[in-house]
Amino acid sequence: MTERPPTLDAVAQRAGVSTGTVSRVLNNAQHVSQKARQAVERAIEELGYVPNTAARSLAARRRGAVVLAISSEDPALTANLFFAEVITGVNAVIEETDLQLLLVLAASQRGQDRFTRVLHAADGVLLLALREHDPLSKLAADSGLPVVHGGQPLGHTPRHYVDADNRGGARLATEHLISLGRRRIATITGGTDQQVALARHLGYREALALAGLSEKRLAHGDFTESGGAAAMTRLLAEHPDLDAVFVASDAMAAGALDVLRERGRRVPEEVAVVGFNDIVTAQHTQPALTTVRQPIEALGREMTRMLIRLINGEQPTSLILPTELIRRDSA
Known part of the structure; x- marks a missing residue:
């Protein structure tokens, strides 16, 4: 069996840094500490990692933003604890990168128009709370950008998603x-x-x-x-x-x-x-x-990690997170 070449994740794990830090080193970004840069360079040498040139070219053309689009128009949505925890998880991973997070509530036609406009400023898309035949799926797919779904939309299974059991x-x-x-x-x-x-x-x-x-x-x-x-x-x-x-x-x-x-x-x-x-x-x-x-914050983190890997030219597999029963007083 042919041994698979080392991945960006393997380099990050060996160096003890995030994949975003590895990407910044590969792209000669200025704001990376000398210690982190040396650790990444050492891991690359030890693993024999060969950067994906197509991904490097893509990185050079980055716009510097990720869109999180939620199929809702409720301005109080961030007070919903489920969505608040997902957003916390997304932001925790974004903080490790140079990317900005753009949040769009896009259930109405006006929201969908806004979503279409912000796609021009984005490197990738996270989709959440989609409904059956939700137009956000097609709008995101038509953009040609990497897309990761939080959960599986009714009616089709997307190529890249993170869901709970x-x-x-x-x-x-x-x-x-x-x-x-x-x-x-x-x-x-x-x-x-x-x-x-x-x-x-x-x-x-x-x-x-x-x-x-x-x-x-x-x-x-x-x-x-x-x-x-x-x-x-x-x-x-x-x-x-x-x-x-x-x-x-x-x-x-x-x-x-x-x-x-x-x-x-x-x-x-x-x-x-x-x-x-x-x-x-x-x-x-x-x-x-x-x-x-269900690990709600982890859902947001894993969605974002998957999207960053796609942006970096990798092909991650979709993920189902485990659930467990928590017994309290009501049953």
Whole structure:
């Protein structure tokens, strides 16, 4: 078998620096410490690394920015803890490079026009929270820039994406409720135009099917606290006998807990509740929320690392991040 040549990542690991630092050394950037420069040069020599000339040429033409486009028009989006954590992860990696981060909310036509304009100033694109047939996918693809998706859009699998094990995590949550002896288990899903919502619903259904339980107790939400409250209200009206609910996000679970408390339904004694994401507030709901943890900040970091590798001329593979059940008081 032919030995694969060393990569930029291998050089960075050997030198103990970021890939962005290696790229700056290769491109003779001025603001690199002498210590880092020497470490990179030593790693290159030890590994026999040969820089990709096409990537070097691309680097020379860089515009110096990365676009993070989110399919939303909500100006309060950064207050949403999920998106806030993703952005924190993205920014942590961007800080290691010479790149600037441009954030665009682009669900409306006006937002899409703005997205198209900023692409001319960008070296790569990160896409997040896309919906079915979302025009952002085509706009990004038509730009010819490297593109990395956060999650998989409904209807197609992009070439480069970072996602969490949504299906497996939802199955784990539902299996936990079953293990507690709950048999009338409802679910509150996300929007039906998002792959993440369908994957979590599928995991729920799989667990119930294996246990021979009914999956008829369902209400659709929208990944917001108010949406979760409205969905919980509908579930209680239609299925007052429910004894557990798997909620497809912590924000919706917080709304569901409020409604259960208002209706005098004790959690977890009468109704056990499990959420998904493990945002910070999951620890502070009443009662504290049992949930499925996905590494949200790591999602942002890995998306950005993948994009930088693409910008540097490499071809990384897509990545699925693991999820785990975090047990607290609600189930």
